[in-house]
Amino acid sequence: MTLALARVDDRLIHGQVxxxxxxxxxxxxxxxxxxxxxxxxxxxxxxxxxxxxxxxVIFASVEEAAAALPAWLARPDRGILLTADVATMVALQxxxxxxxxxxxLGGIHHRPGRTQRLPWVYLSDEEYERLQALAxxxxxxxxQDVPATSAVPLESLR
Amino acid sequence: MSDPLIGVVVCHRELASALVxxxxxxxxxxxxxxxxxxxxxxxxxxxxxxREAIGGRPAVVFVDMPSGSCxxxxxxxxxxxxxxxxxxxxxxxxxxDFLFHRDLPPAEAAGRAVNVGTRAIRVPA
Numbered sequence: 001m002t003l004a005l006a007r008v009d010d011r012l013i014h015g016q017v018x019x020x021x022x023x024x025x026x027x028x029x030x031x032x033x034x035x036x037x038x039x040x041x042x043x044x045x046x047x048x049x050x051x052x053x054x055x056x057v058i059f060a061s062v063e064e065a066a067a068a069l070p071a072w073l074a075r076p077d078r079g080i081l082l083t084a085d086v087a088t089m090v091a092l093q094x095x096x097x098x099x100x101x102x103x104x105l106g107g108i109h110h111r112p113g114r115t116q117r118l119p120w121v122y123l124s125d126e127e128y129e130r131l132q133a134l135a136x137x138x139x140x141x142x143x144q145d146v147p148a149t150s151a152v153p154l155e156s157l158r
Numbered sequence: 159m160s161d162p163l164i165g166v167v168v169c170h171r172e173l174a175s176a177l178v179x180x181x182x183x184x185x186x187x188x189x190x191x192x193x194x195x196x197x198x199x200x201x202x203x204x205x206x207x208x209r210e211a212i213g214g215r216p217a218v219v220f221v222d223m224p225s226g227s228c229x230x231x232x233x234x235x236x237x238x239x240x241x242x243x244x245x246x247x248x249x250x251x252x253x254x255d256f257l258f259h260r261d262l263p264p265a266e267a268a269g270r271a272v273n274v275g276t277r278a279i280r281v282p283a
């Protein structure tokens with residue numbers, strides 16, 4: 001069934017992902033694309049703790065994820081792909097030759113230079129422009145914290 | 159004798175404030191529990207909130223879920239911190255007992271909290 005969700009969420013694996021999205025989607029694997037977590041066995045153990053035991057957690061760098069993306073997309077079960085920031089998701093999309101069809105914006109919290117777009121989404125102008133470029137290339141970009149709420153289109157976050 | 163333990167309660171939304179308020183109201187002990195909410199912060203911000211709440215004191219950190227952002231931030235903060243221990247699945251019973259056993263070493267207090275909290279979960283006859 002492929003990757004059912006590609007999400008930018010700076011908390012990575014947490015309740016909204018595992019319970020809010022993971023259960024209704026029937027996700028049996030989570031791909032966490034983050035250079036810092038990929039480099040730290042200890043942090044990987046922490047994030048494994050955050051997922052139900054029956055859910056496989058795969059840690060990857062952007063380069064590794066780009067190479068493995070076709071295989072994940074071809075898997076018969078459903079998965080969720082996570083990055084902690086817009087830049088990593090954009091880099092993955094570029095490195096994989098544009099394999100992602102949709103990107104979901106989850107929790108992206110305040111940082112200097114970012115402005116509030118939704119109560120749980122803060123973006124810098126540069127991040128917004130990068131997302132616009134994704135959308136212009138045909139990727140469906142929306143913000144949606146959990147499936148029970150409505151997806152907010154990118155243009156509403158301007 | 160070392161300082162008595164501080165209890166830091168780390169939960170989603172306003173749950174920690176509610177638990178701390180209830181524990182203080184029932185026990186009459188104030189200032190020994192510090193609530194931390196994960197609202198509006200990413201991983202780094204939440205870890206910083208936990209650090210500020212501990213304030214370098216010996217502590218037990220009570221977390222709501224056995225997984226997720228609150229636990230991850232707590233464990234990242236407690237790494238290499240022998241004067242603090244973490245407990246998941248916080249409930250009011252364990253907090254009330256903790257308030258009267260703050261002279262224990264952190265690991266022992268954490269183990270006690272798990273026992274008390276677990277015993278509080280039952281189907282009443």
